[in-house]
Amino acid sequence: MRNHNTALLLQGNLRTLLVKLSLPGIAGMLLIALNGLMDAFFVSRLVGQAAFAGVTLALPLLVLNSAVTSMLSSGAALLYSRQLGRLEHGVYGRVLLYQLLCMAVVAAACLALLGCVAAKPVLYSSGGRADVLQHATLFYKISCAGCFPSVMGLCISGLLRAGGQFKKVMVITGVTVLLNLVLHPLLIQWLGMGTGGAAVASVISMSVYMLLTLRLFLRLHPAAITNIRLQWHAMKEILLTGLPALLMQLNGLLRQFVLFRLVMLTAANIQQFTFFAAVYRLFSFAAIPAMGVLQAxxxxxxxxxxxxxxxxxxxxxxxxxxxxxxxxxxxxxxxxxxxxxxxxxxxxxxxxxxxxxxxxxxxxxxxxxxxxxxxxxxxxxxxxxxxxxxxxxxxxxxxxxxxxxxxxxxxxxxxxxxxxxxxxxxxxxxxxxxxxxxxxxxxxxxxxxxxxx
Structure with a gap:
């Protein structure tokens, strides 16, 4: 028999589902957006403007990490939700989790290597100089080196949301945000880690997020990674199904680069450039709730x-x-x-x-x-x-x-x-x-x- 969440997805009133699933999804997206603002806020307040500029310089480069994560997460989630009406006892969920684990290890290793090797020259070419470059390089290297918990945790949460576990994922996200809120000042100022403390705080928070989502998934899918083998076909399906998510993230980076460059070239003064930056930020924030509805x-x-x-x-x-x-x-x-x-x-x-x-x-x-x-x-x-x-x-x-x-x-x-x-x-x-x-x-x-x- 299908579980309660699956039955709701297949038979529940659609307008009720729109509200019931979207509200936790929207709240979760807003929490994630808040989580992303903490690095810049605490570094600016506790370290200084050079550190703030460095973190700001490094954040666009982390879009690659986000794009790879989105590809794996959305690809697996869409495949899993498609199978809910066909399979029982979480068989496909067990298969996907194991494939995601292997793919996340490889992806995180590649991103970590890229971060360690290319951090300084890429950030320098992006305009980083002196103290700003030093802060940006430290933040970017630590973020890439510790990206596995973020990649794996968000992939598991994607599977959970695909199974209708929106409220539980939102609670886990809230716990992670609160932990991050505590760790940032603790590591940055009290332990004297500076900009590196901001990156370490995010890595620790996402490690807890990964463990909590994995615990929930294993409870819903007992023995989820036993008697499972690598399935190249399943990996290929995950990559191809999630490819549009990767492209949208990378296209967004290209779009942002082109827009700000054109504004810089056509603006009559700094006030016009600042105005566009404010409009872009407000528009981006206003669009966040849409992601929660789309996840539902x-x-x-x-x-x-x-x-x-x-x-x-x-x-x-x-x-x-x-x-x-x-x-x-x-x-x-x-x-x-x-x-x-x-x-x-x-x-x-x-x-x-x-x-x-x-x-x-x-x-x-x-x-x-x-x-x-x-x-x-x-x-x-x-x-x-x-x-x-x-x-x-x-x-x-x-x-x-x-x-x-x-x-x-x-x-x-x-x-x-x-x-x-x-x-x-x-x-x-x-x-x-x-x-x-x-x-x-x-x-x-x-x-x-x-x-x-």
């Missing part, structure tokens, strides 16, 4: 598809997309109505007086468009359309973002950055919505044709 959507789509309930797959995608649009509208309203009050959180009054507030409002209008693309990608991944999902995420920057953003800035200068961002998101959201619908309908017809034959 993945197991619902995967389990329903695995059980052969294609009508529920289509309906679930529609319900979650509608709910996410409403959430993003609610999130955007404060910025649309009171942009000055929000921007004052990051900008001084002098900078704000010269700021083009309509640009902030234009960027916020992107938020309600995002669900059409993001839910479409999740639909493709969850239903086995990995090639289409990979093609879409892999070509977005080349086919849409780069041509539009460079054309817009060439035509309108600084304002063109905002015009280009809005136009690119409109076209991308519409294109993904149509492609996902077409691909899913085509796959469904093939399934029906195969079944009738």
């Amino acid at each position: 959507l993945q197991p619902v789509l995967g389990a329903s598809y695995g059980a052969g309930n294609y009508t529920r797959v289509k309906k679930a995608k529609s319900v979650f997309c509608t709910g996410l649009v409403v959430l993003m509208v609610i999130t955007a309203i404060p910025g649309l109505l009171w942009p000055q009050q929000l921007l004052l959180l990051l900008l001084d009054k002098a900078t704000l007086q010269q700021a083009p507030l309509w640009c902030f409002r234009l960027v916020l209008l992107v938020l309600p468009l995002m669900p059409f693309a993001s839910t479409g990608i999740v639909l493709l991944q969850a239903t086995g359309q990995r090639k289409t999902a990979t093609a879409i995420t892999g070509t977005r920057e080349v086919l849409l973002f780069l041509p539009l953003i460079y054309t817009a800035t060439a035509q309108w200068g600084y304002a063109g950055v905002f015009y280009g961002l809005f136009a690119e998101n409109v076209l991308y959201s519409g294109a993904v919505w149509l492609l996902a619908r077409y691909a899913f309908t085509g796959a469904l017809r093939k399934q029906q044709k195969y079944a009738s034959a």
Whole structure:
């Protein structure tokens, strides 16, 4: 018999599931975002501005670690949720956990080696000098050397969320954040470890996170790593299914680099550059809740598809997309109505007086468009359309973002950055919505044709 969580994913009311699964997912994502801010905050307050600059310089390079983790985590989670409607007693979960363990060891070893060898020259080429370079190198090396707990812990939590264990994962995340909050000042100031203490605090916290998630998973899947062998096919499936997540992370890094470089070239003064940086940070933070809803959507789509309930797959995608649009509208309203009050959180009054507030409002209008693309990608991944999902995420920057953003800035200068961002998101959201619908309908017809034959 299926367990309670699996039954909910397969038979529960979709609107109820939207709320029940999304709220813990959103809370978990906000906690993770808060966790990521601690390094910069405590280093700035307890070590100094050079250390703060060094940590800030190193953080973008850690996107590679995050991208590899996202690939393994999302790939395994989507495969696991797809099997919930087919297999019992956690057999597939045991297989995936062992494959993830082996892949995480290899990935962490490669990332650690890269961090130790390439840290200083890469950070130097990124603009690090003198004390800033020293702090950045120390932080980056320790973060890479101790990345295994983070990679493995987030992969296990992905499997747990795929099985509907959102609340328990959120509690574990909360415990980790509190531990990190205590360890940062303890290691940085009281034990005199400085910038290295910030990195060590994160490594220790993620080690506890890994152990807690592993303990929970083993309780739900007894003897999870016994009598299991390496399965190259399963590893390949994890990598290929999670490849769109990797590409989205790396594309985000490219997008950030291009945008800030174009702003630097087109801004008339430092105030315009600071304004864009504030807009970018507020927009990124406003988009965080969407990730919680998408994490909730993945197991619902995967389990329903695995059980052969294609009508529920289509309906679930529609319900979650509608709910996410409403959430993003609610999130955007404060910025649309009171942009000055929000921007004052990051900008001084002098900078704000010269700021083009309509640009902030234009960027916020992107938020309600995002669900059409993001839910479409999740639909493709969850239903086995990995090639289409990979093609879409892999070509977005080349086919849409780069041509539009460079054309817009060439035509309108600084304002063109905002015009280009809005136009690119409109076209991308519409294109993904149509492609996902077409691909899913085509796959469904093939399934029906195969079944009738």
